[in-house]
Amino acid sequence: MKIGDKIADLRGAVGTDAEIRLRDFKGKYLVVYFYPKDSTPGCTLEAQNFRDRLEDFTKRGAVVIGVSRDSLASHARFKEKQALNFGLVSDADETWCKAFDVIHEKVLYGKRHLGVVRSTFLIGPDGRLKREWRGVKVKDHAEGVLEALDAERK
Numbered sequence: 526m527k528i529g530d531k532i533a534d535l536r537g538a539v540g541t542d543a544e545i546r547l548r549d550f551k552g553k554y555l556v557v558y559f560y561p562k563d564s565t566p567g568c569t570l571e572a573q574n575f576r577d578r579l580e581d582f583t584k585r586g587a588v589v590i591g592v593s594r595d596s597l598a599s600h601a602r603f604k605e606k607q608a609l610n611f612g613l614v615s616d617a618d619e620t621w622c623k624a625f626d627v628i629h630e631k632v633l634y635g636k637r638h639l640g641v642v643r644s645t646f647l648i649g650p651d652g653r654l655k656r657e658w659r660g661v662k663v664k665d666h667a668e669g670v671l672e673a674l675d676a677e678r679k
Contacts, residue, residue, distance in 0.1 A: 526626065530654050532646075535621055537614035538597055545590070545612060547652070554587035554677070555648040556670055558661075559627045561641045563595045563603035563613075567663050571643070572607055574667040579610050585674050586650075590614060592621050593641065627659075645670060649677065 526532075536546045547555070558575065560568040575582075575589050582589050592614040595603070600613040614621060622628045622641060631640040643663070647656040647670065656673045658666070 526624075526654060526657075528654055528656070532648050532652055532654060533624055535624055537592070537616060537621060539590075539612040539614055540601070541597055543612075545614065547648070550588055550648070551652060552650045554585065554650060554655075554674060556582060556587055556589045556645065556674075557592060557621075557625070557648065558589070558643075558645040559592045559622065559625065559641055560643055561593065563593060563599045564606070567643070568593070569603075569607060571661075571663045571666065572603070572609055574663065575611065576607065576609050578667045578671060581671055582674070585671070585678060587674055592616050594619060594622065647673060647677065 532547055534546055534548045536544055538544050560571055562568055579589060589611040594616050597615045600615055604613060616622055625646060627642050627644045628639055629642050630637055642659060643661040645658045645661055646654060649655045655677050
């Protein structure tokens with residue numbers, strides 16, 4: 526996938542009785558961020574940053590969605606504990622992760638494994654990829670996405 530490509534109409538569970546489809550966001554900017562694991566320090570901080578800036582995204586006509594391979598039950602606990610105000614897609618079958626190519630080899634404590642590389646994608650109202658960030662560093666990332674969103678909207 527490269528900048529300008531049309532994003533596939535993925536669907537995903539965001540609750541036991543709730544599902545979203547990417548086509549549901551046509552006409553809006555969509556920020557899709559991928560993170561490795563619920564309730565871990567970096568992932569918690571990233572979620573809090575998007576939570577705390579959600580009103581700024583909303584004012585700019587953007588929706589934020591988090592995606593990880595965690596279960597719906599894990600997402601529900603994470604959302605409640607962190608008072609998250611946006612949807613978290615449970616991608617246990619890795620459909621979203623594969624579509625956005627975010628699963629790569631990582632090294633943790635000297636051991637190699639396949640894992641989700643922290644990444645964010647900005648999708649335009651036309652359903653096309655506008656920006657991407659791979660190997661994201663959490664500090665100030667949400668602010669950087671807002672700045673990119675402002676630049677896209679000009």
